[in-house]
Amino acid sequence: MRKIVKIQLCKRKKFMLSKKTCLILGAGASAHLGFPLGAKLRIDILDILRDLKNKHTWPDEFIFLFIVLAAAGISVLMSFLQSLEIDQIFHLAEVILWISIASVFLFRLQHTQNNRDLSITCVIAFALFGVSDFIEINTRAWYQPLSLFILKACCVLTLVTVFIIYRRRRKIPPDKSLQ
Numbered sequence: 711m712r713k714i715v716k717i718q719l720c721k722r723k724k725f726m727l728s729k730k731t732c733l734i735l736g737a738g739a740s741a742h743l744g745f746p747l748g749a750k751l752r753i754d755i756l757d758i759l760r761d762l763k764n765k766h767t768w769p770d771e772f773i774f775l776f777i778v779l780a781a782a783g784i785s786v787l788m789s790f791l792q793s794l795e796i797d798q799i800f801h802l803a804e805v806i807l808w809i810s811i812a813s814v815f816l817f818r819l820q821h822t823q824n825n826r827d828l829s830i831t832c833v834i835a836f837a838l839f840g841v842s843d844f845i846e847i848n849t850r851a852w853y854q855p856l857s858l859f860i861l862k863a864c865c866v867l868t869l870v871t872v873f874i875i876y877r878r879r880r881k882i883p884p885d886k887s888l889q
Contacts, residue, residue: 801847808840828872839865
């Protein structure tokens with residue numbers, strides 16, 4: 711009789727936690743999904759390191775230091791992300807997006823002959839737009855302080871102007887532009 715009562719009590723409180731609880735799950739928690747267990751993970755990591763060592767002549771200490779720094783970086787990033795609210799995480803994603811677009815324009819700059827001036831302007835405008843979103847993570851408003859609003863407005867106006875100039879340049883036939 712007691713066993714039945716205990717089972718019923720456990721079923722009622724199955725997903726209810728009265729205190730803040732931290733669950734620490736190992737690799738076995740996802741084994742049913744086909745992910746490797748701890749021993750297999752260790753073997754996989756060692757295989758990757760062996761491949762790296764065979765392809766490159768890096769000393770073991772360098773590879774170990776790289777792994778430690780990568781793990782520390784991921785740990786710091788995760789703790790930083792956990793301290794942010796959802797809107798701040800989206801602003802961080804925007805920062806990454808705008809900086810990535812600026813980087814694409816920057817890397818394509820060496821292959822760009824036409825409209826080089828517009829490409830340089832886009833690099834600066836997208837990078838500054840990323841900076842403005844980074845500031846927005848702290849202020850949590852795109853219109854406050856006034857300097858942030860002005861920075862964002864200037865970036866948008868610059869990008870719209872670049873687009874208009876680019877469209878006009880495309881309409882001019884190549885032989886007329888030489889005259």
